[in-house]
Amino acid sequence: MPDRPLERIIALAVAGAAAVATVEAIRVRLPLRQVHRAAHGSEHVRDVVLVSVGDAAGRRGWGECPTLSGGGYSAEDPEGAWTTLTTDLIPGLFEGRCGDRLATGHPIDPSSPMASAAVEAAVVDLALRREGVSLAVVLGATRPTVPRAMVLSGLDSARGAVGGEELVAAVDVAIAGGARLVKFKVSGETDLTPLAVLRRERPDVAIAVDANGSLGDAPEIVSGLARLGLAYVEQPLPPHDPDAGAIRAELGVPVALDEAVASAVDLARALQAGAGDVVNIKPARLGGLAAALRCVEVARDRDAGVFVGGMLETGVGRAAAIALAAGIASAGTDDEIPCDLGPSSQYFDDDITEPLGVDHRGDLIVPTGDGIGIDPRPGRLGAVTVDRFEVTG
Secondary structure, eight states, X not given: OOXXXXXXXXXXXXXXXXXXXXXXXXXXXXXXXXXXXXXXXXXXXXXXXXXXXXXXXXXXXXXXXXXXXXXXXXXXXXXXXXXXXXXXXXXXXXXXXXXXXXXXXXXXXXXXXXXXXXXXXXXXXXXHHHHTOBHHHHTTOOSSEEOBEEEEOOOOGGGTOOOHHHHHHHHHHHXXXXXXXXXXXXXXXXXXXXXXXXXXXXXXXXXXXXXXXXXXXXXXXXXXXXXXXXXXXXXXXXXXXTTHHXXXXXXXXXXEXXXXXXXXXXXXXXXXXXOOSEEEEOHHHHTSHHHHHHHHHHHHHTTOEEEEOOOSOOHHHHHHHHHHXXXXXXXXXXXXXXXXXXXGGGTXXXXXXXXXXXXXXXXXXXXXXXXXXXXXXXXXXHHHEEEEEXXXX
16 A cells, blocks of 8 residues: 555545535435345345535535444444434534544544444545545555455354355355355354365365354354364454453464454554454444554554455445455555455345446456545435435535
8 A cells, every 4th residue: 555545535534524515414225135144133124324425516425334233243323323423423514523533534433433434435535526536546556456255144053054065056156256265154153064064175265254253152163163274263252352362372263353443552452462363444343444544554564464344335335445455455465365345236136326346357346436436326326215314514
């Protein structure tokens, strides 16, 4: 990545906030193609808030607040995010409060990082569109595509088990479609037999698992995972669990941190304590692009691996995340970890933007237009909108 893109993002956020003439929060509900299951709950429909900011010339910037419906992954939920945006953060743009907070490069509201990230993304997008510059370029992207993983759920017998042969077939499809790694959602109740079959039948396929902090009382699952030759295990224990270092040693493979990291300070402490080797960078969960870039710097300074994860975003949030992934990938390391971002067709039959796709190899194509490089389609956006809130300065 270029020297200190963090400062550039902070400057863009401040400039975008100063240019805002109108702000709109748009709540949308968009059905997922398939139920997404994890240890913290299931998602059937994406209930998210888009933030749109406009300047006096009519240019618009976009951001997304991709909260999940349940409270298991994060304290934020759609209702709370909507309230925070409409009663505090959006009015704050016109009162100068958000501009001052954006200048620090930290979440505007630390208690609502995803809502904060949506506002930051929108004003950065607006500033870039005013300059005629791509977010991917600002973040250091020098390559047109990024390698990706595919995340599969449904292993848990309590939530609809799959057999070994079925799992092998699903992985074959994912790899044939260009996935460089396949990641499975697991919990303390997961039957690992299908994964053992997969490893036996496909010994060369890169496999990882994400436990979402659910393995604290599942020693048999931990020992079973240690025998599978995994690329990494993501978040085996809840955040700040004192046994994080011990379970990392027992697993014998890299541990990726996700929910355990709410800030760059958290990440530095976790790495210092030996809790992980890799960090899953999710800009929305961390409070925005600036906060995410702080974590990238911490990880690089401590020789930890980095990859960009997703929050089941629509094309608005996904485009910004792909730009960040492209910047990280362009830094060039031999042990590059595929991002957790898939094409729009993996999640939605009809996204609110034009589909974010893949090239002939199956790698994600990086949007190259001004700002995030993509806009919602008005007709589709209108069809899935369930609430709107607008303020004009």
